Amino acid sequence: MPKGVPRPSVTLDEPPERVAKALERIRQDPHHAFLHVNERAAEEAGRAQGMWLGKTLSVKDNLAVQGLPLTCASKALEGHVAAYTATVVERCAARGLVVVGKTNMDEFGCGSSGERSAFGATRNPRDPSRVPGGSSSGAGASIAAGLADFALGSDTGGSVRCPASFCGVTALKPSHGLVSRWGLVDMAMSLEGPAPLARDTRGCALLLDAIAGPDARDPVSLQGPAIPPDGYARNLEGLDAKGLRVGVPEEFLQGCSADVERAVRAAIERFGAAGARVAELAMPELRLALPSYYLVCYAEFASAMQRYDGFRYGPRVEAGSLEQATTADRGFFGPEVKRRILLGTHITMKEVRGKWYTAALRAREQLGEAYARAFAEHDVLLGPTMPVQAFPLGERIADPLAMYAADVLTVGASLAGLPAGSVPIKGPGLPIGLQVQGPRGEDLRVLRAMRLHEKLQGGV
Amino acid sequence: MPALTPEQLDHVARIARLPLGPEERERLLAEAERILAQFGEVEAALARPAPAPVAHGLAARDDAAREPDPGAAERIAAQFPRREGALCKVPEGL
Numbered sequence: 221m222p223k224g225v226p227r228p229s230v231t232l233d234e235p236p237e238r239v240a241k242a243l244e245r246i247r248q249d250p251h252h253a254f255l256h257v258n259e260r261a262a263e264e265a266g267r268a269q270g271m272w273l274g275k276t277l278s279v280k281d282n283l284a285v286q287g288l289p290l291t292c293a294s295k296a297l298e299g300h301v302a303a304y305t306a307t308v309v310e311r312c313a314a315r316g317l318v319v320v321g322k323t324n325m326d327e328f329g330c331g332s333s334g335e336r337s338a339f340g341a342t343r344n345p346r347d348p349s350r351v352p353g354g355s356s357s358g359a360g361a362s363i364a365a366g367l368a369d370f371a372l373g374s375d376t377g378g379s380v381r382c383p384a385s386f387c388g389v390t391a392l393k394p395s396h397g398l399v400s401r402w403g404l405v406d407m408a409m410s411l412e413g414p415a416p417l418a419r420d421t422r423g424c425a426l427l428l429d430a431i432a433g434p435d436a437r438d439p440v441s442l443q444g445p446a447i448p449p450d451g452y453a454r455n456l457e458g459l460d461a462k463g464l465r466v467g468v469p470e471e472f473l474q475g476c477s478a479d480v481e482r483a484v485r486a487a488i489e490r491f492g493a494a495g496a497r498v499a500e501l502a503m504p505e506l507r508l509a510l511p512s513y514y515l516v517c518y519a520e521f522a523s524a525m526q527r528y529d530g531f532r533y534g535p536r537v538e539a540g541s542l543e544q545a546t547t548a549d550r551g552f553f554g555p556e557v558k559r560r561i562l563l564g565t566h567i568t569m570k571e572v573r574g575k576w577y578t579a580a581l582r583a584r585e586q587l588g589e590a591y592a593r594a595f596a597e598h599d600v601l602l603g604p605t606m607p608v609q610a611f612p613l614g615e616r617i618a619d620p621l622a623m624y625a626a627d628v629l630t631v632g633a634s635l636a637g638l639p640a641g642s643v644p645i646k647g648p649g650l651p652i653g654l655q656v657q658g659p660r661g662e663d664l665r666v667l668r669a670m671r672l673h674e675k676l677q678g679g680v
Numbered sequence: 681m682p683a684l685t686p687e688q689l690d691h692v693a694r695i696a697r698l699p700l701g702p703e704e705r706e707r708l709l710a711e712a713e714r715i716l717a718q719f720g721e722v723e724a725a726l727a728r729p730a731p732a733p734v735a736h737g738l739a740a741r742d743d744a745a746r747e748p749d750p751g752a753a754e755r756i757a758a759q760f761p762r763r764e765g766a767l768c769k770v771p772e773g774l
Contacts, residue, residue, distance in 0.1 A: 508726075511719035522696065529697070543697070551699040558698055563712060565696045566684060570740045576716065579723035586726065620711055621718060 236265035239318050242276045246321055246367050251343040251352070253361035255281050256289045256322040270316025272426075277312050278368035280359050281322040282329060283414060284403040285309055288319070292405050293337035294327045296534045296552040306403020307438070308372055308414045308431040315430050320368055323358025328525070329374065329407045330556040331355050332382055332626045335617050338554055343613070346388055346651055350610040353386035355379040359417050360387040370427050371417040376408050377513050378605075378630025380415040381642040385605035385653025388644045391417040392424045392667065393630075395660045396637035397444030399428075400435030408520035409440075411513075411634045421643055421670040425452040428663065445661030452664055459668035461676070462495035465599045471506040472603030472629060472655075483645045483652045484604045490676040491602070499598070505590040506632055508583040513631035514624060515567060515580035522564025525557070559620060588636045595659040600669045604629055605642040605653030629655060639663040643670040646677050683716035684709065695743070 240262040246254050258264075265274050279285055282292045284302035291297040309319065326336035334342040334357025342357040344350045345365040352361045356373030360383025363371050373380040375393035384391035392415060399414050406412075416427035429451040435441045448455055468488055473481050492498040528534050530549025539545040553561070567576040594601060607629060616622040633640035637660050642653035654673055658666040684692075689709050693700050700708065753766055762769040 508722055511722050514715075515719055515722065547697045547699050550697050553698070555704075558700075558704075559708060559711060561696050561698060562689070562692055562708060563715065566688065566692045566712070567716075569692070569743065573740075575723060576719060579726060580719075582726055583722050621714060624715075 236262065236268070236274050238274050239265040239276060239320065242320050242367065249365065249367060251345050251348065251361050251365055252340050253323055253342055253345075253352075253358040253365060253367060254278070254321040255291065255293065255324050255337075255339055255358070258285075258288060258319050258321050260287075261318050261320045265318045268313070268316045268318055270314060273316040275317050275369045276320045277309075277317040278321055278323045278359060278362040278371045279309055279319050280325050280356050280371075280373045282325060282374055282405040282407075283309060283372055284405075285319055285322065288322055290322075290405070291339075292328045293325045293339055294553065294557070295338045296528050296549070298338075298535065298552075300533060302403075304403065306414070307400040307435045309403065311430050312370070312372070312427070317370060317430070323356070323362055323371065323373075325357055325359075325373075326355035326556070327554045328405070328521075328557050329355040329376055329379060329412070330521075330554075330560055332378065332623055333357070333611075333613075333616065334361075334383070335613065336554060336556050341613060344387055344610050346386075347610065350612055350650070351386065353383035353606070353610065356383050356391075356415075356417065360384055360389055360391070363387070363389040363417050363419055369418070370423060372427070372431070373415050373417055374404055374407075374412055375415040375634070376412040377517065377634045378627045380417055381605050381630050381640060381653065381655060382626065384417060384642040384644075385655075386610035386651060388651030389417055390420050390424050390641070390643050390670070391415060392428060392641040392663070392670075393633065393639065394428060394432065394663055395445045395639045397440045398432050398447075398639075398661075398663060399444075400431075400433075400438040400441045402435055402437035406524040408517045408524065410520060411517060421641070421667055421674055422453060422456060424641065424670075425456050425667050428452045428667070432663075445663070448664050452667055455664055456667055456671050459672045460495070461491055461672060464491065464496040464669070464672075465597065466491050466496045466498045467594055467598030467601045468498065468500045468603060469503040469506060469594070469601060470500050471503055472601075475628070476604055476607045477609065479649065480604050480606070480608060480652055483647055484602075484654060487645050487654050487673060487677065488602050491673070494672075494676055501594060501598070503590050503594060505583070505587045509587055509632040509635060510624065510628045512580040512583040512587065513627070513635055515576050516584060516635070518560050518564035519568045519577050520564070522561045522568065525553075525561050528553075556620065584635045587632060591632070591636045591638065591659075599658070600665065601657040602669075603655050603657075605655040606630075609650035609652060633657050636660070639666045641666050641670045643673055682713055683720065684712045
């Protein structure tokens with residue numbers, strides 16, 4: 221092991237046959253975490269080089285891996301194979317990680333439960349009668365079920381934090397622009413980005429070390445936050461709770477279930493008992509986060525989805541005219557995808573733009589200002605990742621507003637481009653995640669606070 | 681006034697090239713109404729009004745078809761740094 225490199229949460233120097241065994245477990249997975257298995261993975265492990273030789277990586281099926289399907293869990297892309305590899309996957313492969321398969325997800329990222337896949341829902345490994353969370357449902361389940369050492373998902377409004385919370389694993393939504401989006405299927409470009417999931421904070425930090433940094437193929441990343449000189453994993457330890465200023469927005473705990481509130485308050489009290497200065501604060505702008513997020517998301521999503529016309533992408537449908545062919549091809553979209561395209565197209569029309577979309581942009585600006593004021597007084601903000609624990613399959617699928625409500629605590633950080641992580645709180649029953657938010661560019665601070673939580677609650 | 685009328689839904693669906701069956705159309709109309717009614721609170725709840733010292737309209741034109749301009753393609757192609765007829769020549773990429 222190179223000097224100074226912290227030992228990761230998994231053992232190094234295991235043989236590549238490990239990958240073959242991992243593939244066998246994936247093929248027998250009852251949770252439907254994977255859509256596609258990389259049958260070349262064992263062979264690739266034999267050629268891999270890097271410090272993580274033989275460690276396995278699952279990749280959400282909206283990130284391109286050359287030669288593997290890229291479907292976004294949609295019939296509109298059924299049969300499509302990626303012609304190139306996403307930057308984040310390339311960077312992981314350069315360190316020896318082997319892609320074992322593409323994970324299930326809500327169709328085109330439209331969902332928070334894992335039930336909107338056109339190829340069947342993923343089940344929560346902690347309780348198969350419940351949702352794993354979404355939209356990176358398979359990514360979260362792959363870690364929770366021990367099917368992969370690391371996972372790459374994407375987070376637009378909570379899509380790695382939600383499954384991390386529901387499945388009892390760890391995830392980080394990086395600061396917007398820190399990680400290249402080249403090779404990520406576009407959903408909402410001002411909100412989204414690839415994001416790491418792992419069993420613990422150290423795993424997330426190691427993966428962030430691999431994927432963070434500017435990429436000439438994603439101009440936004442060229443103006444992204446600076447990376448710490450020694451990276452994230454090397455600097456993970458040593459955050460002293462004494463003097464840490466912890467803010468707890470009162471809005472974060474409103475509307476949570478009793479179990480979630482109890483567990484999160486206990487976790488926050490451990491910070492206080494260790495010497496942190498814990499204070500509640502009011503952030504009334506947070507109540508506009510959910511509607512603002514969805515309005516912005518609808519608009520950007522409708523734009524992003526225009527490319528699926530049956531000619532550049534998607535199955536070709538023979539019809540009498542160009543318009544009929546395009547319309548028929550777009551009939552392959554699922555109901556939530558159609559709903560978002562319709563609403564996004566509607567709210568950006570000239571006649572009504574000011575009522576919803578422009579208002580949402582102004583609310584987004586005010587939310588950013590509110591976060592800036594909060595971080596002038598506090599180092600990190602703590603609260604629950606999700607207002608509830610994993611709900612039963614089928615409970616919310618028929619009511620879009622009930623499904624959207626699950627994102628109420630995660631969308632704020634997305635709108636403001638902040639780093640936000642979810643780390644499990646130990647306890648009986650279904651998993652509960654503690655969400656840690658920090659100022660934009662302070663991903664290391666967020667990771668260190670997540671690591672501190674792990675140590676305060678013991679066992680890691 | 682409803683947030684989205686049936687005529688608006690049909691218009692939006694045609695613009696977005698989305699086929700809608702009759703049941704799907706009714707369901708989406710009801711859902712859109714609920715969603716936009718709930719999200720419409722953003723404008724009302726904003727702490728301060730939008731600054732508008734000078735009245736101005738949006739720059740976008742009406743959603744109405746126009747007659748094509750026959751000379752437009754040549755005018756645009758004339759600005760290409762390298763061209764082949766009406767096509768723009770670009771360096772080989774992916």
